[in-house]
Amino acid sequence: MNSRNKSLIYAAIVGLIIVAIFLGFLSSITNPISWLLIVVLALTPVLYEKVNKTNEIQWKEEYSVGIESLDNDHKKLISLLNHFTTAYDYAMSEEFERExxxxxxxxxxxxxxxxxxxxxxxxxxNLVAHKAQHKQMIKQVERFMDLYNEKGHEALNEISEFLANWLINHINGTDKEYSELLSQRGAK
Ligand SMILES: [Fe+2]
Ligand SMILES: [Fe+2]
Incomplete structure (x- = not known):
């Protein structure tokens, strides 16, 4: 189930609880069920957060390649990836997803x-091999763009998973291979 549907179900449950509380208080202000439901209502945001864990990726210090400008780029990439995942997960407008x-x-x-x-x-x-990995990834992304143009939203699950796995594995693997040498040579 995507996050948008989970949000709608959550809103419906909260609405029903509020109505039940209101109806309970109409019969008596000391109605224990209404008081119990108030407690349940207070707990729903915590429960919702547990059920609706997003696929957001957090930057970790272990991802650092030791070069500030490239770390900043990688952080920005993770943030754009999260932005895209949210657009996809909440099935926002086609324009928003595409952007x-x-x-x-x-x-x-x-x-x-x-x-x-x-x-x-x-x-x-290892520049040639590193460049080849970048080139291959761009080619794959272009194939995915064609798929997206053809299938629309339903193609995004595959694209989202590929991008998340590829970027994190590349940053945390291939990119880190240049860390030591470039730091020694004074790259910033
Ligand atoms: Fe990189
Ligand atoms: Fe790279």
Missing amino acids: ALNDLINYTKYHFDREEKLLEQHDYP
């Missing part, structure tokens, strides 16, 4: 370019 996806893809391309230039500047020995 969030485009923002994420455009920033990914911008970041790859910047990262590759920095690696080049500091004579990173």
Whole structure:
């Protein structure tokens, strides 16, 4: 069930509890059921949060590649990824979903370019292999964009999962391989 449906069910339950409390108090202000339902109502936000855990990714210090400009790019990518996941998860308008996806893809391309230039500047020995991974990812994303244009919202589940897995694995794996060398060579 997506988050939008969960929110609607939550709103309906809260509405029903409020009506039941009101009706209980109409019969008597000391109606124990109404007082019990007030307690239940107070607890619903906590229960809702537990049920509706989002797929949001949090930046962790262990993701750091030790170069401030690239860490900032990676943080921005995670934030754009979360923005896109929310747009998808809440099945927001097609325009909103497309904009969030485009923002994420455009920033990914911008970041790859910047990262590759920095690696080049500091004579990173695995540059060719690293660039190849970036290129392959962009190709896959373009295939997904075609799928999205064809299928619309239902294609987004696959896209969202791919982007989340790929970005985190790449940042936390391949990107970290350049950390030590680039830090030693004074990259910022
Ligand atoms: Fe990166
Ligand atoms: Fe990279």
